[in-house]
Structure formats: structure tokens, C-alpha cells
């Protein structure tokens with residue numbers, strides 16, 4: 001009898017071992033497995049930077065399968081809190097609990113192994129590597145010292161099918177559109193088995209179509225049990241996507257609410273601490289002479305392909321000309337051609353009737369052209385310089401900021417303080433390096449510099465991208481005020497609502513050409529959306545292959 | 555005529571060896587974002603170490619190993635200064651070069667006292683292949699370091715493009731922050747490539763002192779290490795193109811030597827300059843594709859902004 005029971009016991013042992021092994025095997029081959037992370041709690045998180053209390057006792061929790069929005073003004077501490085969760089910053093105080101157990105996250109690697117993934121406000125991709133290589137980076141290969149890119153590619157295919165993340169794994173990342181790059185970021189996290197995915201302002205750079213696709217993906221993920229933390233300044237999409245929202249203000253939690261119980265205005269009020277106007281006054285302004293004119297302008301893009309194909313445009317004094325279009329259709333190049341940072345291959349650019357095609361950037365600047373570039377991190381600011389130095393960057397040669405070869409530091413300091421206050425730039429001091437400012441505040445700084453120069457022509461590329469609602473409202477007011485002062489404004493934006501509400505006329509760009517110019521009074525979002533997609537198509541989402549040569553509406 | 559050509563090609567293959575070792579190692583460290591301008595100095599120390607160990611122990615193999623170890627140590631020092639201390643790479647490279655230049659001269663005076671010669675590495679015939687007419691004696695009658703140097707090219711290509719380590723190297727050289735966010739240990743990778751680059755540079759020196767010239771004297775390398783750095787740029791950070799550049803350079807050099815030996819009526823000073831002039835001209839006229847250079851080259855990495 002005892003011999004039989006021993007046999008049975010060892011049989012059972014063998015069996016459980018076999019099953020455990022099989023489960024392990026299935027897990028390894030990408031079958032669905034038990035989540036590593038189901039609930040997460042952050043308690044009393046405090047994070048200090050020199051001169052700034054970025055998080056001041058923040059409590060935050062995420063439930064399994066939940067889409068949780070994290071809101072707050074620029075500099076409220078959202079990114080900081082999430083970087084603490086991703087192991088990039090260690091908190092000065094507080095605790096992180098995963099499935100009820102306290103954990104210490106010392107590096108992103110720790111966070112990844114606990115099932116946490118993060119997509120940063122500024123993408124973390126290696127542009128010269130392929131999609132599959134970006135995914136495989138840092139992981140051990142199933143073939144040990146030889147890369148297994150074919151297997152990675154296969155699994156990426158499976159994931160992109162399952163979550164509808166269309167992207168070619170063998171493409172190099174620099175060739176991808178912003179929307180595609182973001183899909184790569186999501187794939188990276190999914191591939192590493194992220195149960196909780198943090199998305200820091202994922203929609204700030206996306207076209208409306210890409211946003212829809214992203215939301216579909218995120219919903220699929222949450223149905224499958226993934227938890228998502230979603231940072232955004234766009235309240236309509238917050239209400240659309242998330243079930244719960246936590247609002248930060250000055251590093252503290254201002255409240256945590258179920259989104260079906262609140263309105264946009266409620267959220268805005270929680271964020272800012274006051275009522276926010278969600279629309280702008282747009283008084284009639286007498287339109288003046290032609291300030292800026294482009295005539296048959298051709299130019300090449302970064303990679304040597306033509307990106308502007310015969311642009312004719314006029315912007316009058318006291319007018320806002322909106323440029324609508326899906327990103328990558330020549331808008332950035334258009335702005336650079338006017339600012340003088342990109343040379344043109346044919347055509348002329350005229351300022352106040354003078355041909356300035358051959359002028360240097362400096363001369364254009366002196367002549368009154370201001371440019372708020374799209375890539376502010378790279379083109380608009382010197383990361384190593386202080387707030388003050390960045391503010392003076394374009395005016396340092398003028399009285400009262402310099403006399404002869406000497407800088408007048410008093411005048412500079414006074415000017416910097418004034419702008420910091422007026423534009424509500426959150427910074428510990430004017431000597432702080434601009435690299436440590438929050439994304440939105442960096443942006444406000446460049447805006448402050450450009451607008452305060454009282455330009456004749458203002459090129460504003462995505463001026464409110466990444467700005468909170470209060471700041472967006474402020475920037476819109478500034479732009480409208482510039483218009484009232486008689487500045488000619490070229491407003492380049494992918495945010496159709498912004499273009500429609502601010503512009504006097506709207507030009508739509510598609511594949512390097514202006515496919516139509518419409519008046520604001522007669523324009524509708526539908527019509528402009530259709531032109532953005534290439535003009536001919538009925539469905540606003542579809543992008544026709546052939547460029548449309550003649551204007552389709554006027 | 556064939557004899558002349560065989561002679562020139564064969565000598566260019568031997569001449570290319572030190573450049574190849576040094577430039578392939580430098581390709582790895584630059585691909586990870588570290589410019590090591592101290593290469594020439596490391597070669598000098600490697601040349602000395604190989605010669606001294608070879609002549610005192612009588613074992614050339616030990617000499618090569620000593621050169622590799624010395625080079626690796628110097629590479630490690632370069633990594634410490636530029637990766638951990640985040641010193642300016644250009645300046646610290648030059649400092650390392652000057653240090654090695656002085657050190658090797660001092661060691662020469664202290665331990666050798668004068669120029670002596672050594673019987674260097676002997677050519678090895680690859681059985682069968684070395685019997686092929688014309689090509690045989692050129693390609694398959696060389697010393698062991700020549701074979702290793704050529705083997706390094708496909709190996710380096712393979713490591714860079716087909717292994718997880720190579721992927722890390724490229725990522726760290728291009729966007730260290732992205733690599734860091736995926737748990738790649740940026741500094742460790744750079745330490746590894748720069749140290750390995752030092753090992754290769756040391757062996758490059760050995761190939762000069764105990765295989766090519768069979769002697770050691772102060773400033774034996776005469777700037778070859780700097781040419782190797784230029785070759786990395788020339789080759790666009792790709793091992794195979796680095797090889798082509800190195801071959802071009804050494805062929806011109808072999809021609810130049812031949813012309814001198816033959817006593818062609820051009821001043822030797824002019825012919826001596828020729829390879830360098832050609833390098834400069836090629837570098838200057840080559841269409842600069844900046845996108846090829848590792849974006850983080852010469853930029854120290856610092857986490858947490």
C-alpha cells in the first residue's frame with residue numbers, strides 16, 4: 001500500500017512539474033499569461049529638484065484594466081510622477097505598492113520587470129535602427145550571441161495584428177511618420193510584457209486619424225486587462241477615453257474623479273483653480289497690405305526629396321493665415337523657408353515688397369520675422385543655456401541689452417523677470433537651465449521671446465502643442481492681440497479646431513502643395529478635413545495616393 | 555612586371571595591417587559614441603611592449619599578448635576619463651597620446667638604449683592556396699597578424715550588425731537615452747568598446763614592431779593612429795568601407811616606397827607626403843553625409859537630465 005502511495009505521489013509531482021514547465025514554455029512563446037501587475041498604488045510620493053517641489057505627497061492608484069487619465073497644468077508634476085513610477089527618478093519620500101506589496105524601482109529595468117512600460121513625452125527611439133531592432137534592443141536573444149530579428153519580427157507582426165498597430169518591422173525608424181513611431185513605442189512596451197502602460201501626452205503630436213487608431217488600440221489593450229495611464233491636455237479626448245481622472249496642481253493631487261460624472265469645464269477648473277474660457281474672442285480687424293508673399297517656392301526636404309512644390313501664398317498685415325494639413329506635408333519646410341533656415345531651389349519670398357529670398361537668417365530676424373519652430377527642443381532653444389540667456393538669444397545685440405561689446409545684465413534680468421511673470425513660465429529662477437523645465441514651460445519661453453519682439457511677420461508652428469488649457473487660452477489671446485497690432489501671422493497647426501477658430505483664411509497643404517484656400521466664415525471642419533486627406537476622397541480618414549493639383553474649393 | 559605588382563600588392567597588404575587593427579577597434583568605440591584620439595599613443599606603447607617582451611623572452615606570441623594587454627589597459631584609462639569622468643574626448647585623447655609618446659620614448663631609453671632589431675613574425679603559407687600563381691604569394695604567404703587583421707573585418711561587421719551586443723553599441727552611439735530607457739547599460743557598453751579598441755590598437759603596434767619593421771624606435775608609428783581615426787570617418791563607421799579606405803591608403807604608401815627604392819626622380823619628401831595628401835583630399839571631397847556619423851559621437855552620457 002505504501003509503495004503504491006509513493007508511486008502516486010511521485011507521479012503527481014512529475015505531473016505538476018510537467019505542467020509548470022509547459023506553462024513556462026507557453027509564456028516564453030508569447031501565449032497569454034497571468035499579468036505580473038494587477039494593481040498599483042503610489043503613496044505620499046515626494047520628489048524635489050533644486051528649487052522645485054515637483055511632487056508633494058502624491059497618492060495615485062491604478063486598477064487592473066483601467067484607463068486612468070492624469071491631468072494638470074504645465075509643470076504640475078505629471079511627467080515627474082510617472083518617471084518615478086518608471087524607475088527613472090527615485091522619490092525622496094513615499095512608497096510604491098505593486099499588487100499590494102512594496103517595491104523599490106531603481107531603474108527602468110526594474111520597472112520593466114514589474115510589468116511597467118512607458119512612452120515618453122519625447123520619444124525614445126534610435127532613428128537609424130529598424131523597428132525590429134528598436135524592439136529587440138536590450139533584450140537577450142533566443143539565439144544567445146546572435147540576434148534573432150526574424151523571431152522578433154514575427155512576434156511584432158502578431159502584436160501589431162492583435163492590437164491593430166500598423167507598422168513595417170523592417171523599416172528604419174527615421175523614415176516613419178510620428179504616428180508610426182508612436183506605434184513602435186507601444187510595440188516595444190507590449191513586447192516586454194507591459195501590464196501597465198504609461199503614455200505621456202501621446203496625442204500631442206498625432207493627427208486626428210492617428211488619434212482614433214491609437215484610442216482603438218488602447219481600448220483593446222484595456223479589454224485584455226492592461227492598465228493604462230494617460231497624460232493629456234486635451235479634455236474632450238480625456239472624457240472620451242478614460243474612466244477615471246486624477247488632477248495634479250502644483251505637485252499635489254487636486255482631486256480624483258470618475259469621468260462620467262464631470263464636464264470639461266469641471267476638469268479645467270480643477271486643473272487651473274479658476275474658470276477657463278474655452279473659446280476666444282475674434283474681433284474684426286481691418287486687413288492691411290501684403291506683408292509676406294511666396295511665389296512659386298520649391299524646396300527640398302531633409303533627405304533630399306522635394307518637399308515644397310510651387311507654393312504661392314500671401315499674408316496681409318492684421319491677418320492670420322492658417323495652414324492646415326496632416327504633418328509631413330511640407331508645413332515644417334514652409335516655415336523654415338520663410339525663416340531662412342532652409343534654402344529654396346526656385347521661387348521668391350517677399351517681405352513688405354522687398355525680395356528677401358537671398359537674405360540670411362539674421363537679416364530676416366532684424367527685418368521683423370519671428371519664428372516659433374515646431375521642434376522647439378532642438379531648433380528653438382539652447383538646452384545648455386539658462387532661461388534668461390534663451391530669452392535674450394535673439395535680442396542680445398540691441399539696446400538696452402548691450403552697449404558696444406558689453407552686455408547689460410541688469411536690463412537682461414529685468415526683461416527676463418518681466419517675461420517670466422507675464423507668460424507665467426514656471427521656473428525656479430531665471431538662471432535655471434532650460435533643459436530642466438517641463439515640456440510646456442519650455443514652449444512658453446520660446447513663445448514669450450518671439451512674440452515680445454513685436455514682429456512684422458510671425459510664423460507660429462504648432463504654437464499650443466503640449467500646452468495646458470490655461471496656457472493655450474493665453475497663447476491664443478496673444479496671437480489674436482498680435483493680429484490686432486497689424487502683424488501678419490502664419491499659423492501652422494495640425495489641430496483643426498485651433499486653425500478654424502483663429503484664422504481669417506485657411507490654406508490646406510497636401511504633399512508639398514497648397515491644395516486650396518478657404519475663408520474662415522465659409523469653412524467647415526469636414527471640408528478642410530477632406531482637403532487635408534488629399535482633396536478628392538469622401539471619407540476624411542482616407543488618404544488618396546495621387547496629389548490633387550487644382551484647388552478643390554475656394 | 556608581375557613581380558613588381560606582386561611585390562607592391564603584397565607589401566601593401568602587410569602595410570595595411572596596423573591600420574586595420576587600429577581602425578577596426580576605433581570603429582567599434584566610435585560606433586558607441588567615443589572618439590579615441592589617443593590611438594596613435596596606444597599603438598606606440600603596444601609596439602614597444604611587443605618588441606620588449608619579444609626580445610627579452612624570445613617569444614613573439616607573448617609579445618603580441620603583452621601588446622594587447624597594454625593597449626587594453628590604456629583603452630580602459632581612456633574610457634574612465636571620457637565615460638566616467640565625462641571629460642572632453644578630443645582633449646583627453648590628445649592627452650593620452652602625448653602621455654604615451656613620452657612614456658614610450660622613456661621606456662626606449664631606459665630599457666633598450668638604442669635601436670635594435672628582432673627577427674619578426676614569419677610568413678605562414680596556407681597549404682594549397684599559397685601555390686596559386688600570382689595570387690598565392692600575395693594573399694596566402696603572410697604573417698599571422700595579417701590574416702587576423704583581415705578576419706577582423708567580417709567579424710566586426712558581424713558583431714555590429716548581427717549580435718545583441720552590436721545592437722547595443724549602435725544604439726548607445728546614436729541615442730543613449732533611448733538605450734538607457736530600455737535598460738541598456740550605456741557606460742558599460744562604452745567601456746567595453748573603448749577597451750577592446752585599445753587592445754586592437756596595441757596589437758596594431760605589435761604588427762608594426764615585430765612583423766613589419768622588426769625594430770622599435772621613438773615615435774615609431776609616426777601618426778599612423780591619426781590616419782586610422784581618419785579612416786574610420788572615411789569608411790563611414792562601417793568595417794568593410796574602413797577596409798577599402800585602409801587598402802587605398804596602404805597601396806599608395808606601398809607605391810611610394812617602391813618609387814623611392816627604384817630611385818624615381820621625385821624628391822622623397824614629396825612622395826612621402828603623397829598618402830597623407832590623398833587622405834586629406836579624399837576626406838575633403840567625399841560628400842559628407844552627416845547622418846552616417848553616430849549622433850552621440852563625442853557626447854558624454856548623463857542620466858536624469
Ligand SMILES: Nc1ncnc2c1ncn2[C@@H]1O[C@H](COP(=O)(O)OP(=O)(O)OP(=O)(O)O)[C@@H](O)[C@H]1O
Pocket residue numbers: 049050052053054072073074075076077078079080081121426427436437438439440441466468858859
Ligand atoms: N530633471 C529636472 N531637474 C530639475 N527640475 C525639474 C526636472 N524635471 C522636472 N523639473 C521641474 O519639476 C516641475 C514638474 O515638471 P514635470 O515635467 O513633471 O511637469 P508636467 O506636469 O509633466 O508638465 P508638462 O505638461 O509641461 O509636461 C517643473 O517645475 C519642472 O521645471
Ligand SMILES: [Mg+2]
Pocket residue numbers: 078079080121200438439440
Ligand atoms: Mg510632462
